[in-house]
Amino acid sequence: MEAQMEKEYLKGGEFLIAEQTSAEVFTPEDFSDEQKMIGETSREFIDNEVRPNLEAMENHAWEVARELIKKGGELGLLGATIPEEYGGLGLDQTTGVVIAEMMGRAGGFGTTFGAQTSIGLLPILYFGSEELKHQWIPKIVSGEVVTAYCLSEAGSGSDALGAKCTAKLTEDGQHYVLNGEKMWISNGGFADVYIVFAKVDGEKEKFSAFVVERSENCRPGAEEHKMGIKSSSTTPLILSDAKIPVTNLIGNVGDGAKIAFNILNVGRFKLGASTTGGAKLAIHESVRYANERHQFNKPISSFGAIKHKLAEMAIRTWVAESITYRTVGMIDALIGDGADQARKMQSIEEYAVESSINKVACSEALDYVTDEMVQIYGGYGYSADYPAEKAYRDSRINRIYEGTNEINRMLIPGQLLKRAMKGKIGLLQAAKALQDEILNPQMAFDEDTGLLAAETKLAQNAKKIALMVLGTAAQKYMQSLQDQQEVLLNCADIIMDAYQMESAILRAKKSAERQGEEAAGRLVDIAAVFCNDAIQRIEMKARNTLAAIAEGDEGRMLLVALKRFTKNNSPINTIAARRRIAEVMISANTYTF
Incomplete structure (x- = not known):
C-alpha cells in the first residue's frame, strides 16, 4: 500500500508542500447520480420526519428518537458505508459524508444519528472480531439496537488515557468485570449497547475497548441539562460490577487508544x-x-x-x-x-x-x-x-x-512533524529548499495571468509561510515544541487557512472550466474574497509567532520574507464582491452555492 500511495496519491499532510490541479480534487459538483439521490433521500427524511419531531425529542420523548433511528435504518442511511455482509449498503465514504451533511439540518438528532452510525458502530467494524461484527452490526444498521460511545470521564476529557474506569478479568478467565463512570454519553439514556473504554487491571498500557450491554450493572444516569442539542440524549453511564464475556473485548488488550483515536x-x-x-x-x-x-x-x-x-x-x-x-x-x-x-x-x-x-x-x-x-x-x-x-x-x-x-489545532502541526520525522512526507526537504529561497531571494516574474492567478500565488505563499513558521518553531524548541501551545495554535491557524485557500481556488477553477467563467463568477468571487482575507490573517498570526520565536538577524530576515510572501499585488474590491455574492442569495431567497 505504501508504494501505491507514493506513486498515485497525495499523502496526508502533503498538500503543504505539493501542488494539485483542479482536476485532481473532488468537489460536490462531482457527485454521482447515486450520491445525489441518497442526499435527497436524506434531506427529505430530515425535513419531513425528523424536524417536525424535534420538539418532542427536546422533551425527552426517546421513543420518537428510536422510531426515527429505525426509519433511518429502513432507508439504508444507518449502514450506507457498512459492508453488505453486515447488513449495510457497502457504499463509499463520500456517500456517508453526503448523508452526514444532511444530518446537520437535524439539530440534536444529528448527534443521535452520528453516535449510532459512527463512533458507536465503527470500533466494532474496524477492530472487532467477526463474532462481534455479526452479532451487533446488522442490528445497529437496521435500527433495532441503539448504540453509544463511552470514552470521556469527569476527570478525563481531552486526556482520554487518564480514565479511571477499570476492567478486571475473573479468576476463570471467562469474563471481564467493569467498574467506573463515563460522562457526556450521546444516546446514553436509551442505548441498548455501549462501547466502553476502560483500563484492564487499572493499568494505562492496558487501556482497552469493550462492548457492554445495558443492564442493572450498566445503566445511564440522569439526563444532562444542556445548553443545546436538547433533542439528543446525554447522560453519564454507571458501571457497577458489569460482567461481560471476554469475547466482548474489541481488538486486543491495550488497543483502546488506537481504537479511540482512529475512530x-x-x-x-x-x-x-x-x-x-x-x-x-x-x-x-x-x-x-x-x-x-x-x-x-x-x-x-x-x-x-x-x-x-x-x-x-x-x-x-x-x-x-x-x-x-x-x-x-x-x-x-x-x-x-x-x-x-x-x-x-x-x-x-x-x-x-x-x-x-x-x-x-x-x-x-x-x-x-x-x-x-x-x-x-x-x-x-x-x-x-x-x-x-x-x-x-x-x-x-x-x-x-x-x-x-x-486539541485538534495542536494535532495538526504535531502530526505533520511526526510524519516528516518518519519520512512519510518530504517536509524536511521542503523546509531546506524554502530556507535557501529565503536566504537567496530571486526576482519573480509572474507568468500566470489566468483565472485566480493572484490568489493561486497567495495560496502557494501561504503554504510557504506555514512551513517557515513551523520549521522555525521546530528548530528552536525541538522536542519541547509540544509544550509551546500558543505557537502550535498559531501554526495550526496558518496551515488551516492555507488548506482552505487552495481548496477554494481549485474548486472555483474547476467550476469555471466546466461552466465558463461568467457562470462561475460568484464562486470566483467567493474564492477571491476568502484568499484576500485569509492572507491578512496569516500575516498577523505569522508576524506574532515569529516575534516570539526568532530574534536578531534571523527574526528580521524571516519578517522580510513574510512581507514578501504576503504582498498582494492584485487587491480586489471585496465590498463589491460581497454584494454580488449576497445579491445572488437575496434574489433566490435561499443559499444557492
Whole structure:
C-alpha cells in the first residue's frame, strides 16, 4: 500500500508542500447520480420526519428518537458505508459524508444519528472480531439496537488515557468485570449497547475497548441539562460490577487508544460535513428573514451591512464544504475498490491532519454563521420562538466534542512533524529548499495571468509561510515544541487557512472550466474574497509567532520574507464582491452555492 500511495496519491499532510490541479480534487459538483439521490433521500427524511419531531425529542420523548433511528435504518442511511455482509449498503465514504451533511439540518438528532452510525458502530467494524461484527452490526444498521460511545470521564476529557474506569478479568478467565463512570454519553439514556473504554487491571498500557450491554450493572444516569442539542440524549453511564464475556473485548488488550483515536478521525471529517449542512440551513433561514423583515420601509436585505453578513456566511460555508469533500475525496481515492476494513482504516488515518482541519474550520464556520444569524434576526434572534436561538445553542457543542478544537489545532502541526520525522512526507526537504529561497531571494516574474492567478500565488505563499513558521518553531524548541501551545495554535491557524485557500481556488477553477467563467463568477468571487482575507490573517498570526520565536538577524530576515510572501499585488474590491455574492442569495431567497 505504501508504494501505491507514493506513486498515485497525495499523502496526508502533503498538500503543504505539493501542488494539485483542479482536476485532481473532488468537489460536490462531482457527485454521482447515486450520491445525489441518497442526499435527497436524506434531506427529505430530515425535513419531513425528523424536524417536525424535534420538539418532542427536546422533551425527552426517546421513543420518537428510536422510531426515527429505525426509519433511518429502513432507508439504508444507518449502514450506507457498512459492508453488505453486515447488513449495510457497502457504499463509499463520500456517500456517508453526503448523508452526514444532511444530518446537520437535524439539530440534536444529528448527534443521535452520528453516535449510532459512527463512533458507536465503527470500533466494532474496524477492530472487532467477526463474532462481534455479526452479532451487533446488522442490528445497529437496521435500527433495532441503539448504540453509544463511552470514552470521556469527569476527570478525563481531552486526556482520554487518564480514565479511571477499570476492567478486571475473573479468576476463570471467562469474563471481564467493569467498574467506573463515563460522562457526556450521546444516546446514553436509551442505548441498548455501549462501547466502553476502560483500563484492564487499572493499568494505562492496558487501556482497552469493550462492548457492554445495558443492564442493572450498566445503566445511564440522569439526563444532562444542556445548553443545546436538547433533542439528543446525554447522560453519564454507571458501571457497577458489569460482567461481560471476554469475547466482548474489541481488538486486543491495550488497543483502546488506537481504537479511540482512529475512530475520532472518522467523526472529525464527518463533523465537518454536518456543520456545513447546519450552516446552509442557517443561511437559508437568514436570507428569508432578511427579505421579509422591513425597516425604514425597506427589506433589511437591501442594506449593505446585512449583505456583508450574508456574503461572509456564504463564503465560510462554501469554503468549509470545499475542504470537506476534498478531504473525503482523497480518502476514497486511497481506499480504492474492494478494500478490506484494515485498508479503509489505514486510508482514513492517513488523512488525520486534514480531518482535524475539517473539524476545526467547519465547526468555527458554523459558529460564525449562527452568531450572525442571531444578529440578522435582531431581538427575535434571542427568542426561542424563532430558529436563530436554537441554531446558535446547538452549534456550540461542535467545537468541543470529537476532540476540542484546541486539541485538534495542536494535532495538526504535531502530526505533520511526526510524519516528516518518519519520512512519510518530504517536509524536511521542503523546509531546506524554502530556507535557501529565503536566504537567496530571486526576482519573480509572474507568468500566470489566468483565472485566480493572484490568489493561486497567495495560496502557494501561504503554504510557504506555514512551513517557515513551523520549521522555525521546530528548530528552536525541538522536542519541547509540544509544550509551546500558543505557537502550535498559531501554526495550526496558518496551515488551516492555507488548506482552505487552495481548496477554494481549485474548486472555483474547476467550476469555471466546466461552466465558463461568467457562470462561475460568484464562486470566483467567493474564492477571491476568502484568499484576500485569509492572507491578512496569516500575516498577523505569522508576524506574532515569529516575534516570539526568532530574534536578531534571523527574526528580521524571516519578517522580510513574510512581507514578501504576503504582498498582494492584485487587491480586489471585496465590498463589491460581497454584494454580488449576497445579491445572488437575496434574489433566490435561499443559499444557492
